[in-house]
Amino acid sequence: MTIAVGDSLPSTRIEIVGNTLGAATEQVDLATFAANRKLVLFSVPGAFTPTCSEQHLPGFVEHYREFKDKGVDVACVSVNDKFVMQAWAQSRNVPEGMLMIADGNGDLVKALGLDSDFSAYGMGTRGQRFALLADNGVVKSVEIEAPGEMRVSSAENMLTHIS
Structure with missing residues (x-):
């Protein structure tokens, strides 16, 4: 079942990686991590893939300060290992x-x-x-792209959902 507005984020282990090669990683429970914070979680099909590297991640890097100024944490998730995610973050100048x-x-x-x-x-x-x-920890908005699209999950669109 797909997560929907009003649902709570699931209790599942996530691995947060540092933004530089060789940085320490931290394993935490998503539900616990999301408690008492506003969080934009965006997913890309793969690190280093064209749309993910040229559009999706760069949009969130560019607008990161705007999210922080609104009190929102930003997290990028991809089905890649921690070494790939660290290398990608470093190559794309993901902010600390x-x-x-x-x-x-x-x-x-x-x-x-x-x-x-x-x-x-x-x-x-x-x-x-x-x-x-x-x-x-409660979902306020979910934006899922149609295959081959990159619009509704953009940083610019997600900024419009934050009051």
Whole structure:
């Protein structure tokens, strides 16, 4: 079942990686982590892939300060290992404080009901392209892209959902 507005974020382990190669990682429970904070969680099908690297992540990097000024944390998740996520963050100048989540086995996207089969592209199970806004662990907005699209999950669109 796909997560929806009004649902609570699931209790599932996430791995937050540092933004530089070799940085320490932190394993936390998503529900616990999201408590008492506003969080935009956006998902890309794969680090270093064209749309993810040229549009999706850069939009959140560019607008990161605007989210922070509104009291919102930003986290990027991809079904990649922590080493790939660290290298991607470093190569894309992800600012300190913007969270990168390595979902190597796809546990998080599966728990959200937002996993997708990318086997036809040689990528196996990945996360759909989406963004959600949660306040104190409760989903306030979920924006899921149609295949091949990158509009509703953009940083610019997500900023319009924050009051």
